[in-house]
Every structure is written in structure tokens, then in C-alpha cells.
Amino acid sequence: MPATHSFQQRKHSQRRYVISGIVVVVAAIYVLKIFIMQVVSDKYKMLSDSNVRRVVTIYPARGLIFDRKGRKLVANEEAYDLMVIPRQVKNLDTAELCRLLEIDRRTFEVRMKKAKDFSRYKASPFIEQIDKKTYGFLQEKMYKFSGFFVQNRTLRKYPYPVAAHTLGYVGEVNPTEMAVDPYYKMGDYIGKSGIEKFYEPVLRGIKGEKIVLVDVFNREKGSFENGKYDKPQKPGLDLETSLDLDLQLLGEKLLQNKRGSIVAIEPSTGEILAIVSSPSYDPNLLVGRVRGVNFNKLSQDPLKPLFNRATQATYSPGSTFKLINALVGLQTGAITRDSRFSCQGKSSVPIACSHSHYSPLELIGAIEQSCNPYFWGVFRTTLQKTSEGNIHKGYDIWRNHVMSMGFGQTFETDIPNQARGNIPSGNYYDRYFGVKGWNSLTIRSLAIGQGEILVTPLQLANQAVVIANRGFYYPPHVVRKINGVPTKYPRKQSTIDPKHFDTVIEGMYEVFQGASGTARWYRLEGIDACGKTGTVQNPHGKDHSLFIAFAPAQNPTIAIAVVVENAGFGATWAVPIASLMMEQYLTGKVTRTDLLERMTNANLL
Amino acid sequence: MKSRDRFTTSFAQADRMLLWIYFILTLVGWFNIYSAVYDETHHSIFDMQVNYGRQLVWIITAYVLLAIIMLTDAKFFSTFAYIIYFATLALLVAVIFVGKEVSGSKSWIQYGAFQLQPAEFAKLSTSLALAAWLGNIKRRFEDFSTQWVAYLMVGVPAVLILAQKETGSALLFASFVLVFYREGMSGLILILGMVSVALFVLALLIDKYILIGLIGSALLVVGYHLRSKRKKVTLWLVATFFVSSAFVFSVDYVFENILQPHQKTRINVLLGKEVDLKGAGYNVHQSMIAIGSGGFWGKGYMKGTQTKYNYVPEQSTDFIFCTIGEEWGFVGSLIIIALYVVLIFRLMQLAERQRSVFSRIYGYCVAAIFFAHMAINIGMTIGLLPVIGIPLPFLSYGGSSLWAFTLLLFVFVKLDSHRHELV
Incomplete structure (x- = not known):
């Protein structure tokens, strides 16, 4: 081997340390970088988790709602929401997705933006309530749409389209509701009105959570750590309402094409048997994707179908209020059942009488005949008796008695949107007329239930309950059992002695049974019903027709109030409707089919 | 000698450490390919429909291959070096015309069911030819002609491979610079190479005029401190300034006109000038997540969610290191890198003890090629280098690359086992 060669070899062999140095430096940089990535930084662990872990919310089935005989009023239906996690959307075939979902590109972009505005990392609903068919198509192509997945949901369904106002509806939470209760997340449903709203915490149950692992094709690959971090859902509880489906159906049928309401209550418990407000709407209209459109339509309808007349509308009670005046008169000792007040018919002052009858009448006859001058006498005498020279004090005593029967206030129960009505206070008249500027004559309209006084149909029905019960009531309510456990309400005692009710009931009995009773044409075969008509003057059109009743006279099982707006005399419309309702409830059927047909077909709109 | 004796003696002389590292890496590779590809629907580990099943076949045939090499006469490689080299060049030219196009590059020769990527074997042939050329005792590296023929021997296959659009494999031929350096190439070229890479990156990152200003100022400072040797230094500094300025301005041209769009994007993504998590940046981003x-300890074998659920593309080939990083953690990554470093060091150590220059140069070629593969591949998966699709030796899935790496290594093991003879 030549010397030069071996010299060269030796000469440059030192360079192997430079090369080794380069190798070591590169390896060290890599190890350092890997150390930072794997041990120092958390960033990649989080990204890894968000890549593969998906939290799937398990929505519990919302509690069902039944009528008093166990018939389903509100049911659930499977629905599917298409959810999106914007960050995971990649290589999306927008055209195909739009075609499957039957939406246009513009809608797609708007919804995508909404989802991105909510969060890029969290799931939010992209399209809600996909029907089963679309879901089927979509399911097959799901692997193409990474970042999207389907979430099972339940929607409300109403097998019988009744009691829309009372049952209420369910809708997506709005930002305000989410702010109030952090339980709710975007896209969740919440009871928006009616008992759906009142019993929301009971009905909704508790959402569960499941963590699943997904691969890059968006396919579920199993649960995360064997479901260690999953939270089970708790189903919502079922409600049993006190509504009687047959009675409710009949009531809605009778009031079709009329403005008005019917409230029927079981006197011994305060359970509402039927609550009808007309015009109404099919509750199925406010379910799912069509809700928004339909809600707008309904809210712009001049007939105001969304307005719950049974609890929100207030009327002057008219002649039905004469019963209250009679009771207060009896309680204060201002009158007895034999007290008489003269009537000059149409020429009576200060209030004329529209009926012709003998005069003077005693209390029972006055109730039967609904004599205006008689009750003016009762009212005047009562206030004289209670005032002892101070009209304000006397009026307050009268007012307290009236309010003890449930007027001028809302009932603390599950019935939503109750109007308070109005029993004016003494202070109100002081302000209006001056402190000494008024007396019984000034406020004489109250004697016959006109003037400032306002009541709701619900309060009218409760009046029938108080009288039927001879002095007490349970606040009227719709739900009687939650998950089989009865609801409890306090018994309310009126300030009127039970014995006075018998006198008034005798008069109400004559309204049906008396030869000249205002409801005599609609007596019930074999049932002793008691009632009182009212015809309320209405400055905006024809008089409102009112009627309250209960039956049977002894141990009554149904008390009812019927209001038909712009219908004229109470006896013409409200009485037959109430009569048919009581027949249905007490006998389980309607035999007067001609009457039923006439009432059903009448159009008073 | 009977062939059986020859076989046993060959192995008795073979370097134990290289053998161990080789077996460990091929087996680790197979286990990781199994984990990366594993799907509950396929149960048999010998299933030929999936990568791990096929890789097992590749590994077994590679072992057969290495046995054949150990049985070959050690003189065969130096004797036939040029023939092998030119045969490879012929194949590289042929593939441009008759090659089968696979994902954008025309680099495969297909004959029936048999597929071969000549570029993988070009590294071996070039190493042999280079060792033969520089190992000839009549030549001195300092001679101008010797050097330039050596550069051409590396340059020609690199250009041919570039013509097949296999930029990564072509780039790899730059690793021979380390061999030349060892054999006496001026260290200045190495430094110049590094400086030009730095300048290239800087020119893409910052304004060219500011960059030239910075270079000028730096040279002024250098000039001030070396002012005693005034004249000569001034000339050099002025020349350096103009050359580097010209280089800086040419970067734009090279970047815009010579690189392909996807390569530009890869570089831009790496430099943070482009954020593209769906396109070019996706692979690297997912790889870094994995x-x-x-x-520290990894998620456990077969428990890597990113790799198992296919978030990382190409995870059994170019991105196999992700499976190691995710399932074996820092400890596993460290061990793998350490294995490569030990492999490279051992190769250099053995090369230095060769009596034959041919064997030494060949040994350095093997070390340089393994180093370049390891550095480029791992650098890419951890986001330090742009995406360049080259395999990780012995770990990545693929028959051609496994065979080529096996040949590359065991030719040296064979040469080393005969180091006391003159080959």
C-alpha cells in the first residue's frame, strides 16, 4: 500500500468526528423537539382528544301526558338531528349533502356560519328533525361527510289535536333561557308554554352523555374507556292530567266557529275536566321544523288562535255575579231568603229589568228570573249594612267576601297565563271619584256584574265550584298525578257560611227546573242541574252569552262555565252548550243529537 | 470450501451489532405496521390482503436475500461495481419511458406481478461505483478529474431520478457530500452548502433587501476584525457579498419556476407562511398530533387512536414513525432514534477499520444514506422539514425499500467480514 494513501487515510480520518458531530446534533434536535411535543406541551393531547372523542348527548324521552282515563294526549316520536363539528368538516361534497337534505346552497352556508359562530370545536345542530326517509339515505353516505353526525331526538306528537293552549308546546331554547339555566345547550328543547313549560323540570328528565371514539371517516369505533366517563340519562316523568278527553273533544266541537271558552271542573278536587278556548289550533302545527312558520301564521291570525280565552280573556260577569251579591248579602245579614225588593220592569230606577214577572220577588225567584232591580236592592242594602256610614270600609268588606271566592286574583296552580281579572279596590274609587265622592249608587253596576268588575272564564267556573261545594274550592289545576303520585293543593275556604249557599243553590235549581227559569229549555233528563245565565253588554258588538252551572245539585261532580262571545242572550248559546257538556260527563254520551248538531254547526264568527 | 462452511464462516465473521440492529428494526417495523393497519375485521396476521401480511413476506425474502449476499464472494461487489452501476443507469433511463405511473411519479417497472423501483437500488449501485472509483489506489481525491468524475457518478442518477419526479429520492443523493467530505473534499463546500440552505430559507422568510443588508453588515464586521490581512480579505468579502446577493435574488426564481406547486406549498406550510390544515399541512399536522x-410512555401498543383510526395518511409507509411516537411515546421515539444513531456510528467505526479503501468508502456511503433517510423522514413527521416522501429504513412498509436497505447494509456486512483480506 503506497505511503500517500495510508497518509491520506489518516489525515482525513479525523473528519469522522465532524460527521459524528452532525449526526449527534441532528439526533439531539429531534429528540428535543419530540420531548417538547410529547412531554412538555399539552396541545397535541388536546387535539388528539378532539380528533377522536365525540361527546354524544343522550336525550331522555320526554314524559308523556295522559288524560284522566289514561288516554295519551301527548306522545313522543323519533326524530333525527344532523349535527356538525365545523372544525372536523373537510373535503365536503357540499352539492351532495345539499341534495340529500333537500336544501339549497344558501341555506347550507347560513347554517354552517351559525354553527361556526357557536363553536368550531363543539357540535351544534345543522339541520333538525330529519324525517326517517332522509335519515335512511343520509346514514349510508355518512362516511363521506366527516364532521357531521346524527343525533337521535324525540319530538312531540298529539294523537288528538285538543287542549292546545293548556298542553302548550315545546321548542328550541333561546339564548335567554340558556342564560337562566346552564343545563340547556344550543339545540335543546324546552317547554315554551302550558303545562309543558310548568312541568318542564319533571317532563324533560336529565340528559345523559356518552363518549365515543370515531375514526377519520367519522365512523364510531366504540366507547371511550369502556364508558367510564359516560353519564346515564334519566327519563322524564309522565303526567296524568285531570282532563276528560271525551269532554274536551265535545267542548272543542261545540265551540268551533265561535269565539268563547268552556271550563269544566270537578268541584270536590278542583281538577279541570275540560278547558276549551276557541278559536284554537292543532298542537301538531307547533312541532318540529314547521313550527316557526306556523307560529308566525297563528300569531298573525286576526282570530287570535294563540290567545287562551279560558284563562286570559276577561269579561264582566253579568248576571252570574248576582249569585255572589246574594251570598254576600246573606252573609252580612243584609238580606234573608225572604227579603223582597220591588221591580217596575223596564221603568225601574236606577237599573231597569228586562224580564216581566210578578213583583216584588223574593230571593229564589229573583235568581230564577235574574231580576236586575232586586239585586240592586241587595247590593245597596249590603253596603248600607256594612258601611255604617263609611262607604270605603263597607265596600272593602263586600270586596273581601267576593275575593274569598277566587275573584280578582290568579290561582297558584299549573294553569299558565292566567289573567287576574278585576275586583276594583276602595282606593280605586277614592282616586276616581274622590274620597267621599262615591256611594253604592255610584257603583251600582256592580250589583248586576257590570262596570269595572272583570272575571275570567276560569274564575267563573271556580265560582260554580264554590257554590257547588257550599263554600270552598281547591285551586283549579290540570295535572293530578306526576309519575303516579297525586298533586296536592290547599283547600280554600270562602268567607261565606255554608248554609247560605243552599238558598242560592235553590235559586239556581229553579233556573233549570222553574217554570220561568232562564235555562228551562235545556233541562237534563233525570239530573238535577243548577245554573245561572248571564248576558254581558259588550260595547264592541253583540252581547256575550255566559252561563255557569253544576250538577247534580247534591254531591255535584261537575261545575262548568261557558262564555260565547257576541252571541246574544246567555240562554241561547251558553246554556245549551253547558247542558250538553254536563250530559256528556254525567252520562257518558249525548242523546240530544239535534241540539248537538245545531250547536256544532252554528257559525258565530 | 463447501458452501455450508462458507455460510457459517461468513456469519461468524459478521458484525454482531449490525445484525442485531437490523433484526430489531425489521421486527419493530413489522409490529408497527401491524398496529397501524390493524382492523378488527382482519384477524390473521398472515393475511396477504393487508400490509402487515405482505410485509412479513418482504421481511422473510429480505432475510433470504441477506443470506445470499453472505454467500456471495466478497470480491464480486468491487469487481462488478461499474457493471451494476451502468445497468442501474440503464434501468433509470428505461423507467422514464416504460415506467408505470404511481401517484404522480413514473418510477416503477412492472413485469407481471413483479414490481420494482430502480431508484431504490440506485443508491446501492452508486455507492459501489463510487467506492470502486475512489478506492482505486492509483487515484487521489485531490486530483481535479477524480473529484469531478465522482461528483458526476452521483449527479447523473440523481438527475435521472428527478426526471421521474421522485424529488425525495433524488434529494437523498446529496448525502454523498458527507462521503466526499470524509475523503478529503474541502470543508468549505460543506459550510457553503449549509449557508446556502440557511440563505434559501431566510430569503423566503424575510425581505430580500433587508437580508442583503444584513449580509453586508455581517461581512463588514468580519472585515473589521480581520483588517490586518486587509487586501486579500477585502477581495474575498466583496466576492462573498456579490455571490450571496445573487443567490438571494435567484431564490425567488428557483422557488417560483423550478419547484412544483405542491412542493412550494409544503415549504410555505413548514415556514409558517401558509396555514393549510386540510391540504398540504394536513399530513404533518395529523402526524404531529399523533x-x-x-x-412520555405512549398510549400502549395497538392503542394509538390517531394512527389506528386512520387520521394520519401514509402511516404504514412514510409516516410509520407516528405509530411509534403515539404508541411508544417519548421512550419509544428515543430508542428508535438511538438505534439509528448507533447503527450509523457503528457503520462509521467499522468503515474506519477497513484496510481496503473500497470497503471504507462503501461503509461511509451506507452510513450517509441511512443518516439522510432517518433525518429527512423523522424531521418530516415532527414538522421540522417539509414533506419529502422517503421511507424510514427497515421500519416503513414496502418491499423495494426493505430489499434495497438490506442489500445496502449487508454488502457492507459481507465486506467487513472479509476486512482482513484485500478485496
Whole structure:
């Protein structure tokens, strides 16, 4: 081997340390970088988790709602929401997705933006309530749409389209509701009105959570750590309402094409048997994707179908209020059942009488005949008796008695949107007329239930309950059992002695049974019903027709109030409707089919 | 000698450490391919429909291959070096015309069911030819002609491979610079190479005029401190300034006109000038998530969620290191890198003890090629280098690359086992 060669070899062999140095430096940089990535930084662990872990919310089935005989009023239906996690959307075939979902590109972009505005990392609903068919198509192509997945949901369904106002509806939470209760997340449903709203915490149950692992094709690959971090859902509880489906159906049928309401209550418990407000709407209209459109339509309808007349509308009670005046008169000792007040018919002052009858009448006859001058006498005498020279004090005593029967206030129960009505206070008249500027004559309209006084149909029905019960009531309510456990309400005692009710009931009995009773044409075969008509003057059109009743006279099982707006005399419309309702409830059927047909077909709109 | 004796003596002389590292890496590779590809629907580990099943076949045939090499006469390689080299060049030219196009590059020769990527074997042939050329005792590296023929021997296959659009494999031929350096190439060229890479990156990152200003100022400072040797230094500094300025301005041209669009994007993504998590940046981003989420001890074998659920593309080939990083964590990554470093060091150590220059140069070629593969591949998966699709030796899935690496290594093991003879 030549010397030069071996010299060269030796000469440059030192360079192997430079090369080794380069190798070591590169390896060290890599190890350092890997150390930072794997041990120092958390960033990649989080990204890894968000890549593969998906939290799937398990929505519990919302509690069902039944009528008093166990018939389903509100049911659930499977629905599917298409959810999106914007960050995971990649290589999306927008055209195909739009075609499957039957939406246009513009809608797609708007919804995508909404989802991105909510969060890029969290799931939010992209399209809600996909029907089963679309879901089927979509399911097959799901692997193409990474970042999207389907979430099972339940929607409300109403097998019988009744009691829309009372049952209420369910809708997506709005930002305000989410702010109030952090339980709710975007896209969740919440009871928006009616008992759906009142019993929301009971009905909704508790959402569960499941963590699943997904691969890059968006396919579920199993649960995360064997479901260690999953939270089970708790189903919502079922409600049993006190509504009687047959009675409710009949009531809605009778009031079709009329403005008005019917409230029927079981006197011994305060359970509402039927609550009808007309015009109404099919509750199925406010379910799912069509809700928004339909809600707008309904809210712009001049007939105001969304307005719950049974609890929100207030009327002057008219002649039905004469019963209250009679009771207060009896309680204060201002009158007895034999007290008489003269009537000059149409020429009576200060209030004329529209009926012709003998005069003077005693209390029972006055109730039967609904004599205006008689009750003016009762009212005047009562206030004289209670005032002892101070009209304000006397009026307050009268007012307290009236309010003890449930007027001028809302009932603390599950019935939503109750109007308070109005029993004016003494202070109100002081302000209006001056402190000494008024007396019984000034406020004489109250004697016959006109003037400032306002009541709701619900309060009218409760009046029938108080009288039927001879002095007490349970606040009227719709739900009687939650998950089989009865609801409890306090018994309310009126300030009127039970014995006075018998006198008034005798008069109400004559309204049906008396030869000249205002409801005599609609007596019930074999049932002793008691009632009182009212015809309320209405400055905006024809008089409102009112009627309250209960039956049977002894141990009554149904008390009812019927209001038909712009219908004229109470006896013409409200009485037959109430009569048919009581027949249905007490006998389980309607035999007067001609009457039923006439009432059903009448159009008073 | 009977062939059986020859076989046993060959192995008795073979370097134990290289053998161990080779077997460990091929087996680790197979286990990781199994984990990366594993799907509950396929149960048999010998299933030929999936990568791990096929890789097992490749590994077994590679072992057969290495046995054949150990049985070959050690003189065969130096004797036939040029023939092998030119045969490879012929194949590289042929593939441009008759090659089968696979994902954008025309680099495969297909004959029936048999597929071969000549570029993988070009590294071996070039190493042999280079060793033969420089190992000839009549030549001195300092001679101008010797050097330039050596550069051409590396340059020609590199250009042919570039013509097949296999930029990564072509780039790899730059690793021979380390061999030349060892054999006496001026260290200045190495430094110049590094400086030009730095300048290239800087020119893409910052304004060219500011960069030239900075270079000028730096040279002024250098000039001030070396002012005693005034004249000569001034000339050099002025020349350096103009050359580097010209280089800086040419970067734009090279970047815009010579690189392909996807390569530009890859570089821009790496330099942070472009954020593209769906396109070019996706692979690297997912790869970094997979490795970064591994933690210190890793998620455990077969428990890597990113790799198992296919978030990382090409995870059994170019991105196999992700599976290691995710499932074996920092400890596993460290061990793998350490294995490569030990492999490279051992190769250099053995090369230095060769009596034959041919064997030494060949040994350095093998070390340089393994180093370049390891550095480029791992650098890519951890986001330090742009995406360059070259395999990780012995770990990545693929028959051609496994065979080529096996040949590359065991030719040296064979040469080393005969180091006391003159080959």
C-alpha cells in the first residue's frame, strides 16, 4: 500500500468526528423537539382528544301526558338531528349533502356560519328533525361527510289535536333561557308554554352523555374507556292530567266557529275536566321544523288562535255575579231568603229589568228570573249594612267576601297565563271619584256584574265550584298525578257560611227546573242541574252569552262555565252548550243529537 | 470450501451489532405496521390482503436475500461495481419511458406481478461505483478529474431520478457530500452548502433587501476584525457579498419556476407562511398530533387512536414513525432514534477499520444514506422539514425499500467480514 494513501487515510480520518458531530446534533434536535411535543406541551393531547372523542348527548324521552282515563294526549316520536363539528368538516361534497337534505346552497352556508359562530370545536345542530326517509339515505353516505353526525331526538306528537293552549308546546331554547339555566345547550328543547313549560323540570328528565371514539371517516369505533366517563340519562316523568278527553273533544266541537271558552271542573278536587278556548289550533302545527312558520301564521291570525280565552280573556260577569251579591248579602245579614225588593220592569230606577214577572220577588225567584232591580236592592242594602256610614270600609268588606271566592286574583296552580281579572279596590274609587265622592249608587253596576268588575272564564267556573261545594274550592289545576303520585293543593275556604249557599243553590235549581227559569229549555233528563245565565253588554258588538252551572245539585261532580262571545242572550248559546257538556260527563254520551248538531254547526264568527 | 462452511464462516465473521440492529428494526417495523393497519375485521396476521401480511413476506425474502449476499464472494461487489452501476443507469433511463405511473411519479417497472423501483437500488449501485472509483489506489481525491468524475457518478442518477419526479429520492443523493467530505473534499463546500440552505430559507422568510443588508453588515464586521490581512480579505468579502446577493435574488426564481406547486406549498406550510390544515399541512399536522399525544410512555401498543383510526395518511409507509411516537411515546421515539444513531456510528467505526479503501468508502456511503433517510423522514413527521416522501429504513412498509436497505447494509456486512483480506 503506497505511503500517500495510508497518509491520506489518516489525515482525513479525523473528519469522522465532524460527521459524528452532525449526526449527534441532528439526533439531539429531534429528540428535543419530540420531548417538547410529547412531554412538555399539552396541545397535541388536546387535539388528539378532539380528533377522536365525540361527546354524544343522550336525550331522555320526554314524559308523556295522559288524560284522566289514561288516554295519551301527548306522545313522543323519533326524530333525527344532523349535527356538525365545523372544525372536523373537510373535503365536503357540499352539492351532495345539499341534495340529500333537500336544501339549497344558501341555506347550507347560513347554517354552517351559525354553527361556526357557536363553536368550531363543539357540535351544534345543522339541520333538525330529519324525517326517517332522509335519515335512511343520509346514514349510508355518512362516511363521506366527516364532521357531521346524527343525533337521535324525540319530538312531540298529539294523537288528538285538543287542549292546545293548556298542553302548550315545546321548542328550541333561546339564548335567554340558556342564560337562566346552564343545563340547556344550543339545540335543546324546552317547554315554551302550558303545562309543558310548568312541568318542564319533571317532563324533560336529565340528559345523559356518552363518549365515543370515531375514526377519520367519522365512523364510531366504540366507547371511550369502556364508558367510564359516560353519564346515564334519566327519563322524564309522565303526567296524568285531570282532563276528560271525551269532554274536551265535545267542548272543542261545540265551540268551533265561535269565539268563547268552556271550563269544566270537578268541584270536590278542583281538577279541570275540560278547558276549551276557541278559536284554537292543532298542537301538531307547533312541532318540529314547521313550527316557526306556523307560529308566525297563528300569531298573525286576526282570530287570535294563540290567545287562551279560558284563562286570559276577561269579561264582566253579568248576571252570574248576582249569585255572589246574594251570598254576600246573606252573609252580612243584609238580606234573608225572604227579603223582597220591588221591580217596575223596564221603568225601574236606577237599573231597569228586562224580564216581566210578578213583583216584588223574593230571593229564589229573583235568581230564577235574574231580576236586575232586586239585586240592586241587595247590593245597596249590603253596603248600607256594612258601611255604617263609611262607604270605603263597607265596600272593602263586600270586596273581601267576593275575593274569598277566587275573584280578582290568579290561582297558584299549573294553569299558565292566567289573567287576574278585576275586583276594583276602595282606593280605586277614592282616586276616581274622590274620597267621599262615591256611594253604592255610584257603583251600582256592580250589583248586576257590570262596570269595572272583570272575571275570567276560569274564575267563573271556580265560582260554580264554590257554590257547588257550599263554600270552598281547591285551586283549579290540570295535572293530578306526576309519575303516579297525586298533586296536592290547599283547600280554600270562602268567607261565606255554608248554609247560605243552599238558598242560592235553590235559586239556581229553579233556573233549570222553574217554570220561568232562564235555562228551562235545556233541562237534563233525570239530573238535577243548577245554573245561572248571564248576558254581558259588550260595547264592541253583540252581547256575550255566559252561563255557569253544576250538577247534580247534591254531591255535584261537575261545575262548568261557558262564555260565547257576541252571541246574544246567555240562554241561547251558553246554556245549551253547558247542558250538553254536563250530559256528556254525567252520562257518558249525548242523546240530544239535534241540539248537538245545531250547536256544532252554528257559525258565530 | 463447501458452501455450508462458507455460510457459517461468513456469519461468524459478521458484525454482531449490525445484525442485531437490523433484526430489531425489521421486527419493530413489522409490529408497527401491524398496529397501524390493524382492523378488527382482519384477524390473521398472515393475511396477504393487508400490509402487515405482505410485509412479513418482504421481511422473510429480505432475510433470504441477506443470506445470499453472505454467500456471495466478497470480491464480486468491487469487481462488478461499474457493471451494476451502468445497468442501474440503464434501468433509470428505461423507467422514464416504460415506467408505470404511481401517484404522480413514473418510477416503477412492472413485469407481471413483479414490481420494482430502480431508484431504490440506485443508491446501492452508486455507492459501489463510487467506492470502486475512489478506492482505486492509483487515484487521489485531490486530483481535479477524480473529484469531478465522482461528483458526476452521483449527479447523473440523481438527475435521472428527478426526471421521474421522485424529488425525495433524488434529494437523498446529496448525502454523498458527507462521503466526499470524509475523503478529503474541502470543508468549505460543506459550510457553503449549509449557508446556502440557511440563505434559501431566510430569503423566503424575510425581505430580500433587508437580508442583503444584513449580509453586508455581517461581512463588514468580519472585515473589521480581520483588517490586518486587509487586501486579500477585502477581495474575498466583496466576492462573498456579490455571490450571496445573487443567490438571494435567484431564490425567488428557483422557488417560483423550478419547484412544483405542491412542493412550494409544503415549504410555505413548514415556514409558517401558509396555514393549510386540510391540504398540504394536513399530513404533518395529523402526524404531529399523533406523535405529540403519545406522551412520555405512549398510549400502549395497538392503542394509538390517531394512527389506528386512520387520521394520519401514509402511516404504514412514510409516516410509520407516528405509530411509534403515539404508541411508544417519548421512550419509544428515543430508542428508535438511538438505534439509528448507533447503527450509523457503528457503520462509521467499522468503515474506519477497513484496510481496503473500497470497503471504507462503501461503509461511509451506507452510513450517509441511512443518516439522510432517518433525518429527512423523522424531521418530516415532527414538522421540522417539509414533506419529502422517503421511507424510514427497515421500519416503513414496502418491499423495494426493505430489499434495497438490506442489500445496502449487508454488502457492507459481507465486506467487513472479509476486512482482513484485500478485496
